[in-house]
Amino acid sequence: MEKSPENKANKRREFIRSTARLTLAIGIGGVSGLALSKSTKEEWVWQIDPFECTQCGRCAEECVLTPSAVKCVHAFDLCGYCDLCGGYFKPGVIDLHTGAENQLCPTAAIKRDFIEEPFFEYTIDEDLCIGCGKCVKGCSAFGNGSLHLQIRHDLCLNCNQCTIARLCPSDAITRAPASKPYNFKGDFTKS
Amino acid sequence: MKKIFIYIIVVVLGLLILVIILGDFMSGEIKDKANNPYAYEFDEFKAVDPSMIKFKEARRIGLNIEGPKAIDVKNDLIAIAYKDHLQVIDSSGLERINMPIKGPLTAVSFSPEGALYLACQNYVLVLSPEGKTIDRWEDFGEKTLITAIAFKDTVTFLADAGNRQVIRLNTKGEILDSFDGTGRLDGNYGFILPSPYFDLEVDPDNQLWVVNSGLLKVENYTDDGAVRAFWGKPSFEIEGFTGCCNPAHIAIMEDxxxxxxxxxxxxxxxxxxxxxxxxxxxxxxxFEGDSEPADIAVDENGKIYVLDITSGKIRIFERNII
Incomplete structure (x- = not known):
């Protein structure tokens, strides 16, 4: 049977229509899928595992921000509220007073307040803290490790490749789900 | 000619990118950098005047189970509590008992009669010298964390770090009473335990000594919890104790x-x-680097048994003979 020119034209139109419909369907489906995946996909942020951190000092120096987005945080529920605090006082201090010569923190970012005999509370001034981890080392060695470092997400730029994560000698900085952005001690424990 | 020029530019750019990538990788070596301008330095306090050291390490016994926690010694037998095992060896290193225990084990003590008392966080297992279970003392409460056991006549003392108290028990494991270290005196702080290091011992004169580690003191108590004496002072120097909670462990010699x-x-x-x-x-x-505090025990001959938790060894020290 011979194909008429009219039939040929009809088939071409039908083909173009079908292709257009298919393209539209794929486009709408794709955009919807992308939107759906964006709305349900977990966001990730950088965070420090305080049990892996060795307080090497790089958090203070290698973050793209100055001062660093890494800050010391205090797990008050773990703290012993010690008079002789290893995170506050320099090793070997004679009198336990708050004179600058006695303080371990290079920027005096830890505040010591008397609570009641024989307890003292230690709070971090995050504007002064540079994330060097010196107090964390002292607290871990001589205390119970209630001071620890965390990346503050109100400051962190969440770089695609975190500089300090790359240079961390103990690989303590990894991606954490944005829904659980902090690894606070006390809430966060490892056996 | 034009094409050759383009090829040269592409090759140069490629090399440049390669150099940048390699440089980036190489800079990872900074991981090994030892210099830390914020290093916590206390090496000067690690140095000890050699004339002060009057013991020498006579022997080491390697342990074949991971996670040693506590040690006690009696009559040539060494009991080691691991996280979920009890092992008893003799002084030659020969294994006498090796049994799994539903842990975590937190303390081990020989009674004066040679029975083994094991603290498993909040209950106590009493075992015969052969390792047979004789009794099980429970109901000390969920928050209880038993860190030491000591004996005086018919009374057993438990150091309960979880509730910051000393519990007195009779021979059946029934609670007689407990005390919190305030010594019934106004102004006394009681037991302060920033971390779970809470030891107690009964000395050869039947006196109960309890470590109030948060106050860096060793305190003597009457049986009913009245404080009688104490010693210990805070200092980084060799004479004192430092940090939040020391001494972590004590043992008492025959003298x-x-x-x-x-x-x-x-x-x-x-x-x-x-x-x-x-x-x-x-x-x-x-000791290696940042070692965990070693549990200690002493035998009848004055030998000191140090459970080096970090290296997984028992280190036996003897006094130098002059």
Whole structure:
């Protein structure tokens, strides 16, 4: 049977229509899928595992921000509220007073307040803290490790490749789900 | 000619990118950089005057189970509590008992009769010298964390770090009473335990000594919890204790001298019965890096058994003979 020119034209139109419909369907489906995946996909942020951190000092120096987005945080529920605090006082201090010569923190970012005999509370001034981890080392060695470092997400730029994560000698900085952005001690424990 | 010029530019750019990538990788070597301008330095306090060291390490016994926690010694037998095992060996290293226990084990003690008392966080297992279960004492409460056991006549003392108290039990494991270290005196703070290091011992004169580690003191109590005496002073120097919670462990020798083990500055020392420093057994440099505080025990001959948790060894120290 011979194909008429009219039939040929009809088939071409039908083909173009079908292709257009298919393209539209794929486009709408794709955009919807992308939107759906964006709305349900977990966001990730950088965070420090305080049990892996060795307080090497790089958090203070290698973050793209100055001062660093890494800050010391205090797990008050773990703290012993010690008079002789290893995170506050320099090793070997004679009198336990708050004179600058006695303080371990290079920027005096830890505040010591008397609570009641024989307890003292230690709070971090995050504007002064540079994330060097010196107090964390002292607290871990001589205390119970209630001071620890965390990346503050109100400051962190969440770089695609975190500089300090790359240079961390103990690989303590990894991606954490944005829904659980902090690894606070006390809430966060490892056996 | 134009094409050759383009090829040269592409090759140069490629090389440049390669150099940048390699440089980026190489800079990872900064991981090994030792210099830390914010390093916490306390090495000067690790040094010990050699004339102060009056013990020498006579032997080491390697342990074949991971996670040693506590040690006790009696009549040539060494009991080691692991996280979920009990092992008893003799002084030659021959294994007498090796049994799994539903842990975590937190303390082990030989009774004066040679029975084994095991603290499993909040209950106590009583085993015969052969390792047969004789009794199980429970109901000390969920928050209880038993860190030491000691005996005086018919009374057993438990150090409960979870509730910051000493519990007195009769021979059946029934609670007689408990005390919190305030010594019934106004102004006394009671037991302060920033971390779970809470040891107690009964000395050869049947006196109960409890470590109030948050106050860096060793305190003597009457049976019913009245404080009678104490010793210990805060100091980074060799004479004192430092940090939040020291001494972490104590043992008492036949002559009433105290052997102490510390955390932070990991060191073992001997104090006279009066609390005056006698000598050093092991200096911080005798332990690896940031070692956990070693549990200690003493035998009838004055040998000191140090459970080096970090290296997984029992280290036996003997006094130098002059």
């Amino acid at each position: 009433g001298s105290f052997v102490t083990s510390e955390k932070g500055l990991t060191r073992i020392k001997v104090y006279k019965p009066s609390g005056e420093l006698d000598c050093v057994v092991a200096a911080p440099d005798d």
